[in-house]
Amino acid sequence: MFREKGVRIAAWVVCSVLACFAVAPFVWVIATAFKTPAEINLQPPDFLPAQPTLENFHRILHDEHFLRYIGNSLVIALGSMVSILFTSSLAGFVFAKYRFPLRGLLFLVILATAIIPLEAYMIPLYIMVFKARMLNSYAALIFPMVIMTFGVFFMRQVIMGIPDELLEAARIDGASEFWIYSRIVLHLAKSGMMALGVFAFSEAWANFIWPLVIVSSKDMYTTELGLAVYQRQFFTEYGPVSAGAVISIVPMLLVFALLRRHIMQGIATTGLKG
Amino acid sequence: MSIASGQVLSPPTSARRGRLATSLARLRRQHILFVLATLGPILLLFGVIRVYPILETIRLSFYNYHITQLRRPFIGLENYARLLDDDSFLTALLNTAQFSALSVVITLTLALAVAILLRSIERAAPGFELLFYIPVVTPWVPAAVIWKWIYDPMYGVLNLGLSLFGVPRLGWLQEPNLIVYAIVLVSVWKLLGYFVVIYGVGLRGVPEELLEAAELDGATAWQRLVHVVLPLMRPIILFSVVICTIVCFNVFAPVYVLTASAQGAPAYDFKVLVGEIYQNGFVFYHMGYAGAECVVLLLCVLSLIAVQLLAFRER
Numbered sequence: 012m013f014r015e016k017g018v019r020i021a022a023w024v025v026c027s028v029l030a031c032f033a034v035a036p037f038v039w040v041i042a043t044a045f046k047t048p049a050e051i052n053l054q055p056p057d058f059l060p061a062q063p064t065l066e067n068f069h070r071i072l073h074d075e076h077f078l079r080y081i082g083n084s085l086v087i088a089l090g091s092m093v094s095i096l097f098t099s100s101l102a103g104f105v106f107a108k109y110r111f112p113l114r115g116l117l118f119l120v121i122l123a124t125a126i127i128p129l130e131a132y133m134i135p136l137y138i139m140v141f142k143a144r145m146l147n148s149y150a151a152l153i154f155p156m157v158i159m160t161f162g163v164f165f166m167r168q169v170i171m172g173i174p175d176e177l178l179e180a181a182r183i184d185g186a187s188e189f190w191i192y193s194r195i196v197l198h199l200a201k202s203g204m205m206a207l208g209v210f211a212f213s214e215a216w217a218n219f220i221w222p223l224v225i226v227s228s229k230d231m232y233t234t235e236l237g238l239a240v241y242q243r244q245f246f247t248e249y250g251p252v253s254a255g256a257v258i259s260i261v262p263m264l265l266v267f268a269l270l271r272r273h274i275m276q277g278i279a280t281t282g283l284k285g
Numbered sequence: 286m287s288i289a290s291g292q293v294l295s296p297p298t299s300a301r302r303g304r305l306a307t308s309l310a311r312l313r314r315q316h317i318l319f320v321l322a323t324l325g326p327i328l329l330l331f332g333v334i335r336v337y338p339i340l341e342t343i344r345l346s347f348y349n350y351h352i353t354q355l356r357r358p359f360i361g362l363e364n365y366a367r368l369l370d371d372d373s374f375l376t377a378l379l380n381t382a383q384f385s386a387l388s389v390v391i392t393l394t395l396a397l398a399v400a401i402l403l404r405s406i407e408r409a410a411p412g413f414e415l416l417f418y419i420p421v422v423t424p425w426v427p428a429a430v431i432w433k434w435i436y437d438p439m440y441g442v443l444n445l446g447l448s449l450f451g452v453p454r455l456g457w458l459q460e461p462n463l464i465v466y467a468i469v470l471v472s473v474w475k476l477l478g479y480f481v482v483i484y485g486v487g488l489r490g491v492p493e494e495l496l497e498a499a500e501l502d503g504a505t506a507w508q509r510l511v512h513v514v515l516p517l518m519r520p521i522i523l524f525s526v527v528i529c530t531i532v533c534f535n536v537f538a539p540v541y542v543l544t545a546s547a548q549g550a551p552a553y554d555f556k557v558l559v560g561e562i563y564q565n566g567f568v569f570y571h572m573g574y575a576g577a578e579c580v581v582l583l584l585c586v587l588s589l590i591a592v593q594l595l596a597f598r599e600r
Contacts, residue, residue, distance in 0.1 A: 012401070012404035012405060012488065012491070012493075012496060012514070013401070013404065013405045013506045013509070013510075014405060015405075015506050018402065018405045018506060019405050019406055021402060022402035022403065022405045022406045023406060023409075025398070025399065025402055026399060026402060026403060026406070026409075026413045029395075029399060029417065029477070030413055030416040030417065032474065033416055033417050033419060033420050033474065033477070033478065034416055034419060036420075036428075036431045036432065036435060036474070037419065037423075037431070039431070039434075039435065039442060040427075040430075040431045040434065043434065051440070052440055054440065054445075055445060056440070056442070056445070098327050098330065101323045101324075101327065102323070102324060102327045104323075105319075105320055105323055105324050109316060109319075109320050111317065111320050117324075117328065120331075120336070121328075121331055121335075124331070124335040124336065124339065126527070126531060126586070126587075126590065127335075127339055127583065127586075128531060128535045128586075130535050130537065130559045130562065130579070130582065131339070131342065131535075131579045131582050131583045131586075132335070132338035132339045132341075132342045132579065133338070133566075134338075134341075134342055134345060134562075134566050134572050134575055134576055134579060135337065135338035135341035135342055135345065136334070136338050137566075137567070137572075138341075138352065138572065139338075141352060154334070155334055157330060157334070158327065158330050158331060158334060158335075160331075160335065187315070188315060188316065188319035189319065213422060213424070216424065217424030217425065217426075219424070219425060219426055219537070219538040219541070220537055220538065220559070220563065223541075223563070223567075224563070224566075224567045235424055235425075235426040235427075235538075238426050238427060238430060239426045239430075239538070239541060239542055242430050242433065242542060243541075243542070249434050249437075249440075252430055252434070253430075253431075253434065255427070255430070256426075256427035256430045256431055257427075259424060259426065259427040260423050260424070260427050263422045263423060263424065264419065264422060264423075266422075267418070267419075267422045271415065271418075275414075275482065278479075278482050278483065278486065279482075279486045
């Protein structure tokens with residue numbers, strides 16, 4: 012776009028500095044997670060741990076029950092992801108490929124709820140869960156995350172790209188609508204499904220305020236909640252806390268690294284949030 | 286002959302047409318059944334999990350609603366009147382506005398600059414975008430935990446780094462005046478990559494011929510940027526401003542992690558809107574009052590979006 016030499020040099024300098032700014036905190040927290048308490052409080056600090064230790068991970072996983080929290084987070088994130096993938100693709104398919112009365116209006120209502128964040132309507136949701144005596148349950152933790160407004164919009168965009176002739180041909184061969192959805196549409200929308208799946212999983216994994224209000228017993232804590240509560244204790248030990256942060260980030264990074272092409276494509280086509 | 290063949294052929298044709306019509310009607314009925322069977326439950330879920338709670342929040346805000354008390358009298362606008370006298374709410378509102386303004390402006394300006402610069406080093410761009418995206422996939426809680434350790438007044442690397450330049454130790458999370466910048470820095474770090482990628486998508490859509498034409502006409506890089514690139518980027522900038530505003534106005538997790546706690550982690554108690562909602566609704570269970578705060582949050586976000594839409598309107 013701008014090939015002037017000055018711009019190119021400025022680009023390299025600015026982007027390199029910002030890349031350091033983006034990555035340095037990770038390097039620092041990973042280094043801290045492997046340090047002994049004595050080394051963490053060293054002034055000035057060593058950059059890399061002199062005697063790397065797994066003590067911090069052991070403490071956070073066993074003494075602080077993070078294994079249990081990770082399990083809870085996985086159950087919630089996977090449950091939410093599967094449900095969102097199913098509902099979003101189905102609703103997206105129907106909105107993309109069928110004509111029916113009120114279609115535009117219904118889609119608009121769904122879309123309008125997209126800009127309203129969970130924080131603004133979580134009180135009635137909490138009251139519903141409270142009245143159903145479901146506090147501290149997986150069902151309550153997953154419940155607001157079984158659908159995703161953005162997911163419906165996203166899958167509709169993806170499925171609109173599938174040619175009608177394909178679906179028509181299947182229909183002439185006598186395929187049922189559900190067969191068309193499960194065998195043709197899902198197959199052709201695979202890349203979009205992956206991007207949405209990653210997004211739904213990480214949204215549910217990263218969600219903090221809903222577990223905070225719904226959960227009071229420690230055995231239902233999620234990784235995020237456990238980490239936030241643990242680091243708020245009167246004396247914060249940065250070793251185990253750093254190990255906890257690393258544990259909470261690594262699954263996201265792994266998923267992102269594996270599927271980055273799908274994700275970047277999803278962002279490029281519809282502004283999929285990260 | 287032709288008449289005869291016509292007589293012979295016509296009955297089956299019409300019969301076939303009739304059969305086709307009935308099968309088409311059956312197909313259409315199947316479609317309608319399919320649409321009803323699939324969309325019905327999903328719309329019901331949307332109704333129960335999205336539409337009803339949003340409306341119910343507005344209703345609650347007119348009641349004195351405490352979850353364990355059975356008497357829940359209608360009190361009209363009293364919750365809203367009380368909000369005006371509530372110092373911690375007003376502080377939270379101001380803090381949230383200040384944080385959002387700083388965070389949105391810095392994040393989006395920086396992201397736009399970076400995205401534009403990346404277009405001049407096209408080959409390295411995907412690699413840089415990937416690095417910038419790492420904080421985006423990091424959840425807020427561990428992100429804030431990392432920064433809390435960096436901000437630590439005694440052992441944090443930020444103070445250590447600044448001391449090399451002769452800056453005295455600062456309590457980033459303890460000083461009432463500094464904490465907002467500390468949280469802004471975390472949010473810029475976390476959000477930047479997403480908008481770099483979004484802007485990158487928009488910039489790749491700017492037709493190269495336009496830029497070349499402007500260059501032939503003797504336009505400098507700056508003139509091409511202001512008169513060619515930015516006008517074309519208007520929709521994407523608007524989208525980014527809206528998304529970023531929503532995210533920033535709902536800031537909570539990093540504030541929860543980085544500020545003071547009841548258990549006495551030493552930091553300044555920086556109040557934000559969602560924090561107040563959490564406090565009133567889920568710690569004190571004054572859900573009507575918290576509902577009024579939710580409505581204010583909603584109105585703030587919606588009116589900001591309306592203003593942004595107007596400001597970015599095509600002239």
